[in-house]
Amino acid sequence: MNAQTPDSPERADFIREIVAADVREGRHATIVTRFPPEPNGYLHIGHAKSICLNFGIAREFGGRCHLRFDDTNPTKEEQEYIDAIEADVRWLGFDWGEHLYHASDYFEQLYEWAVALIRAGKAYVDDLTADEIREHRGTLTEPGQDSPWRDRPTAENLDLFERMRAGEFPNGARVLRARIDMAAPNINLRDPVLYRIVHAAHPRTGDAWCIYPTYDFAHGQSDAIEGVTHSICTLEFEVHRPLYDWLIENLPVPSRPHQYEFARLNLTYTVLSKRVLLRLVNEGHVRGWDDPRMPTISGLRRRGFPAEGIRDFAAVIGVAKADSVVEVGQLEFAVRGVLNRTASRRFAVLNPLKVVLDNYPAQQVEEMEVANNPEDPSAGGRSVPFTRELWIEHDDFREDPPAKFFRLAPGREVRLRGAYFVTCREIVKDAAGQVVELRCTYDPATRGGDAPDGRRPKATLHWVSAAYAVPAEVRLYDHLFVRPDPGADGDLFADLNPASETVLRGCLVEPALAATTVGQTVQFERLGYFAPDPDSMAGHLVFNRTLTLKDTWAKLGAQGRQDT
């Protein structure tokens, strides 16, 4: 994926090193990984890290990566999520080919294996209630106690388990448990629940089943059925590995997968918890899973983030076992890098200030040819109409310019990008004393942006012709949470950023922007990257600000070095 030179081999993370060693020692004919989401919500940037890891390893080692839905809990799963997950993985640029699977594809096989476990005396039906089971489980420091049903005769276990499947019992009446060790120091080994009764329709199997395997009983076996060689998951499953291995060892599974764990992604100013994201959606803090402020793949996409930027980010943050919190700035850096290379430049004025060029012919219209992307000559150019009356950014004018303010001010000459040099001659104010218009003159000799005498203004401004400008709504986005560690003080929702979205309605943009389609992210010169929102329509353009440009001037202000 990344460029790799002979003398500076790309550093592999610890998982890739394990895979490489397995390949080197001939342990597997083909490397098989899998990305196993539960369809109980939308994918987020944390999943993207896992997707890039799993699909990336498969590609790098000439193997394959499966997309498998871990759909073992019908009460939380929905078809909407299944569809969204498939779309998001594809959008990220990965392809599972023929290898789309579901844990539910294996329900019958898993059931048979559960029966085999019972026959082997390694599983039993427990009549204890959930509360009683918890009480018998012991604590971190005290061993658990055997359930009174632990030594139930095999025949009785078989009969009861069959009747559980047949639907004879209500939810929670009984469970199937592995018979391991109630005194195990690892609590996950204290006779974990393998099957529970859930009378609920499953998005794929309908009501064919009323007992469902737990994660632990489904995951490793699913890996084994699919021939997964490296089952990569996040750190919280580390304590489940002994159980994963126990099941693989005690069941006649067709292959022997191994589980490896890495640290999940954490980002500053961001929450990556499906539980919390679901609340943000359900409680209306955002407009949906794909709200541009959401860290979901669909939200980032709507915001204008390119898939390549997300992939680059995943590659640069690496994979390790230490818990960590990556600064969002790192993600933004990766995204800006891609956008700088690929986004077409356009002119858009968010907060318009009228400029009239007194010495410019009233009816004249000039089509100024401006490059689409100075970084990429092959991107060509477009023409932008230039007229006597223009709009510029209000922030680009100061009546009393502070030190280091290079933009327009009384008597000052600046360049209008791709057009002419203009000089501010007069300020027009309204009754309240607000500047509402600037009377300027232009220098006809500077057409295209260069002066024959070689003089060079310190500032170049973007502009839009008043006669041809197209109105637009622009939505500015900022972090969803105000602090880098949302919820650290207790109430996560108290840390929501009330200004995470600012809607600007009076924006005026160059005509070419009316043709921008959803999926294209453009750069509004000097302002940032913007993407048309799906709400955008022919008569009503709507743009989302993906990211601002790096803004040294603003930074000076924030540091108080800008005497305003």
Add this chain to the structure above:
RNA sequence: UGGCGAGUGGCCUAACGGUAAGGCACCUGACUCUGGAUCAGGGGAUUGAAGGUUCGAAUCCUUCCUCGCCAGCCA
């Protein structure tokens, strides 16, 4: 407190016993028709702590400290 895992500059990551590397961020300067981009340079860590082994330790050993995960019939 039991088990498991992890601690490297502000953040992420590397170094696999041979004398701390890279990216982000930060600071300078150059360049510039985006205060963008680019280019050049800079500051900043002795690797959680203390002992020990060794010619040599971020890497090995010991003890301690800190953080994370596990007591769902969630995943």
